[in-house]
Amino acid sequence: MNTLKNKVVLRGIFSAALIAGLGFSSFAQVQKDNWHNLDFKKDSVFGVSTEKAYLELLKGKKSTPVIVGVLDGGVDIKHEDLLSVIWVNKKEIAGNGKDDDKNGYIDDVNGWNFIGSAKGSVSHEALELTRVLRRDKARFEGVTAETVKPADKPAFEQYQKEQADFDKQTNEAKNAVANIGGLKIALDAMVKNMGKENPTLADFQNYKASSDMEGRLKNIMVSQLQNSTFEEFYKAQIVKGLDHYQDQLAYNLNLDFDPRAEFVGDNYADSKQRNYGNNDVTGPDASHGTHVSGIIAANRTNTIGIKGVADNVQIMGVRSVPDGDERDKDVANAIRYAVSNGAKVLNMSFGKAYSWDKNAVDEAVKYAMSKDVLIIQAAGNDNKNLDVEKSFPDRRYEGGGTAEAYIVVGASGSADDKTLKADFSNYGKTTVDVFAPGVKIYSTVPGSKYEAYNGTSMAAPVVAGVAALIREYYPKLTAVQVKDILMKSVVKVDHNVDIEGAEGETPKSVPFADICISGGIINAYNALKLAADYK
Incomplete structure (x- = not known):
C-alpha cells in the first residue's frame, strides 16, 4: 500500500471491535x-x-x-x-x-x-487493485462461470478474486469511517465537558463518566496518556485515522478516480x-x-x-x-x-x-x-x-x-x-x-x-x-x-x-x-x- 505510511500508524488501532471493545494498541514512546x-x-x-x-x-x-x-x-x-x-x-x-x-x-x-x-x-x-479491477471489469462484467470462454477461465477467476478483495477492503474502510467517526464524536463530547482543549492524564483520571461508553473511553485515554499528550494521540490516531479511511474511499478504492491523464499525460x-x-x-x-x-x-x-x-x-x-x-x-x-x-x-x-x-x-x-x-x-x-x-x-x-x-x-x-x-x-x-x-x-x-x-x-x-x-x-x-x-x-x-x-x-x-x-x-x-x- 503506497509508501506504507498510513497503515503502519493505524494498524491495530481501529478494528471492527472498536465500539464494542475499544481496543487500542500502545502509543508508548521509545x-x-x-x-x-x-x-x-x-x-x-x-x-x-x-x-x-x-x-x-x-x-x-x-x-x-x-x-x-x-x-x-x-x-x-x-x-x-x-x-x-x-x-x-x-x-x-x-x-x-x-x-x-x-x-x-x-x-x-x-x-x-x-x-x-x-x-x-x-x-x-488508486490502489493497483482498483486499477486492475477497473481494467478487468471492462472485459468480464456480466460474464459468469457458465458463460466464460474456456481460454478466459484463469483470467476470469483472477477477476473474481480481485472483486472479492476490493469489496472486502471497501467494507472495512466504510466500517472504520463509521467507527472512528462515532468515537470522535464521543471523545469530543467528553473533552468539551472537561472544558479544556488539551486535557491531561489527570483530567481523564478525575473525569466522572456518565455512561458505559464514557467509562471505556476514560480507561483507554488513561492508558494512552501515560506516554503521550492528548494532542499527540488525537492527531495521530483519531484525525489521521479518519482521514486515512476517508481517503481510501475517495481515492484508493474509487473505481472512477484516475488522475493520470490530468497530471502526468504520458x-x-x-x-x-x-x-x-x-x-x-x-x-x-x-x-x-x-x-x-x-x-x-x-x-x-x-x-x-x-x-x-x-x-x-x-x-x-x-x-x-x-x-x-x-x-x-x-x-x-x-x-x-x-x-x-x-x-x-x-x-x-x-x-x-x-x-x-x-x-x-x-x-x-x-x-x-x-x-x-x-x-x-x-x-x-x-x-x-x-x-x-x-x-x-x-x-x-x-x-x-x-x-x-x-x-x-x-x-x-x-x-x-x-x-x-x-x-x-x-x-x-x-x-x-x-x-x-x-x-x-x-x-x-x-x-x-x-x-x-x-x-x-x-x-x-x-x-x-x-x-x-x-x-x-x-x-x-x-x-x-x-x-x-x-x-x-x-x-x-x-x-x-x-x-x-x-x-x-x-x-x-x-x-x-x-x-x-x-x-x-x-x-x-x-x-x-x-x-x-x-x-
Missing part, C-alpha cells in the same frame, strides 16, 4: 530518539550499533561520497538537517529550462518526479517511455520520503535535529510514489533514473499486492544489477508471510532468476524479547532477508520538523544507511559483496517472537530464524568490521 543507532550491550535497546562503529572503527578514517536514491513520495530538500546532504546534479544549470546534461530531463538539479508534469503533480492515486501503455514528469522532487506531501532520507543521512556534524546512519551520503530524491499505489512504469523509470545518474544504493520503502507490468520493473532491476547497485526494499506492514503472500516489486524475475544485490527488510522493536518483531511487519523465512529497527523511529519531516514514525519503511533506510556506510569506507566492494556482508554480520536472535494472529486470536510464537533468511538484526559495527577484512 525512551531514546536515537535508539536505532545505539548498541544493545551498552544502551539496552536493540539498535544497530552505529554510534559504536563511528567511535571505535571509523574515527579518523577517510570516506568517499555515495549517492543514495530515495524512491518515494518526495523529499523536502530545504529541511535544515538535510540541506547539506541533498544531491546536486552539477551538469545541470538550474532554472534555464534546458536539458544541459542531455539525460532527457530538464532542470533535474536534485532528482526527478515521475508522477507530475507542467500541469502539477499527482497527490492521491502514454501509460508504453512502458518504454522515459521522458515525462517534472523536476519537483518534493511534491504535495513529502513527509514519508523526508523521514526516510533523515534516517539514512541527516547531518551528523551539526548540533540540530538528528543523526543519520551514514555520514557522507548524497540523497537523490526520485518521486514515484503517490498516496495510493505506485505504478510499475514509474517505479521502473525511477530505478533507471537513479542508477543512470550515479546512485549506488536505492531505498524503496513501498510495495503492493498487485502488479500491472512486473516485467517493466524486472528489466529496470536487471539494469540496476548490471551497474553494481544495491536495492533495499521494505517488506511491508500487513503482518503477512511473504513466502505465501504476493508482494510487488520483488527480487524474483517473472521469467526466472533473481536479483542478487537486493535486500528485503522487516521491522523490529527496541526490546530483545517476544515483541522484537514489530507486530505490523511482514516476514518470510525465504523472502525477507533481515530485520532492522522500525518502531518509533525519530527523523526529519517537512518544514524542518521531526517526528517518530513506525514501519518497515523506516527499517529499510536503516539498512540503506549501513549499506551506504560500507560503500563509503570500502568503495572497492561490489553491491553483491555488501549484501553478503550485511547478511553475515547480523546479530542473531536465538529466541522466539510473537506473530500476531487475526483479531481475538492468541499470537503465535515462532523462532526468529523462521521469519527471515539471516535470522537476525542488521548491525553496522559488525558489518564494518567484516568489511575491513572481507575477501
Whole structure:
C-alpha cells in the first residue's frame, strides 16, 4: 500500500471491535530518539550499533561520497538537517529550462518526479487493485462461470478474486469511517465537558463518566496518556485515522478516480517511455520520503535535529510514489533514473499486492544489477508471510532468476524479547532477508520538523544507511559483496517472537530464524568490521 505510511500508524488501532471493545494498541514512546543507532550491550535497546562503529572503527578514517536514491513520495530538500546532504546534479544549470546534461530531463538539479508534469503533480492515486479491477471489469462484467470462454477461465477467476478483495477492503474502510467517526464524536463530547482543549492524564483520571461508553473511553485515554499528550494521540490516531479511511474511499478504492491523464499525460501503455514528469522532487506531501532520507543521512556534524546512519551520503530524491499505489512504469523509470545518474544504493520503502507490468520493473532491476547497485526494499506492514503472500516489486524475475544485490527488510522493536518483531511487519523465512529497527523511529519531516514514525519503511533506510556506510569506507566492494556482508554480520536472535494472529486470536510464537533468511538484526559495527577484512 503506497509508501506504507498510513497503515503502519493505524494498524491495530481501529478494528471492527472498536465500539464494542475499544481496543487500542500502545502509543508508548521509545525512551531514546536515537535508539536505532545505539548498541544493545551498552544502551539496552536493540539498535544497530552505529554510534559504536563511528567511535571505535571509523574515527579518523577517510570516506568517499555515495549517492543514495530515495524512491518515494518526495523529499523536502530545504529541511535544515538535510540541506547539506541533498544531491546536486552539477551538469545541470538550474532554472534555464534546458536539458544541459542531455539525460532527457530538464532542470533535474536534485532528482526527478515521475508522477507530475507542467500541469502539477499527482497527490492521491488508486490502489493497483482498483486499477486492475477497473481494467478487468471492462472485459468480464456480466460474464459468469457458465458463460466464460474456456481460454478466459484463469483470467476470469483472477477477476473474481480481485472483486472479492476490493469489496472486502471497501467494507472495512466504510466500517472504520463509521467507527472512528462515532468515537470522535464521543471523545469530543467528553473533552468539551472537561472544558479544556488539551486535557491531561489527570483530567481523564478525575473525569466522572456518565455512561458505559464514557467509562471505556476514560480507561483507554488513561492508558494512552501515560506516554503521550492528548494532542499527540488525537492527531495521530483519531484525525489521521479518519482521514486515512476517508481517503481510501475517495481515492484508493474509487473505481472512477484516475488522475493520470490530468497530471502526468504520458502514454501509460508504453512502458518504454522515459521522458515525462517534472523536476519537483518534493511534491504535495513529502513527509514519508523526508523521514526516510533523515534516517539514512541527516547531518551528523551539526548540533540540530538528528543523526543519520551514514555520514557522507548524497540523497537523490526520485518521486514515484503517490498516496495510493505506485505504478510499475514509474517505479521502473525511477530505478533507471537513479542508477543512470550515479546512485549506488536505492531505498524503496513501498510495495503492493498487485502488479500491472512486473516485467517493466524486472528489466529496470536487471539494469540496476548490471551497474553494481544495491536495492533495499521494505517488506511491508500487513503482518503477512511473504513466502505465501504476493508482494510487488520483488527480487524474483517473472521469467526466472533473481536479483542478487537486493535486500528485503522487516521491522523490529527496541526490546530483545517476544515483541522484537514489530507486530505490523511482514516476514518470510525465504523472502525477507533481515530485520532492522522500525518502531518509533525519530527523523526529519517537512518544514524542518521531526517526528517518530513506525514501519518497515523506516527499517529499510536503516539498512540503506549501513549499506551506504560500507560503500563509503570500502568503495572497492561490489553491491553483491555488501549484501553478503550485511547478511553475515547480523546479530542473531536465538529466541522466539510473537506473530500476531487475526483479531481475538492468541499470537503465535515462532523462532526468529523462521521469519527471515539471516535470522537476525542488521548491525553496522559488525558489518564494518567484516568489511575491513572481507575477501
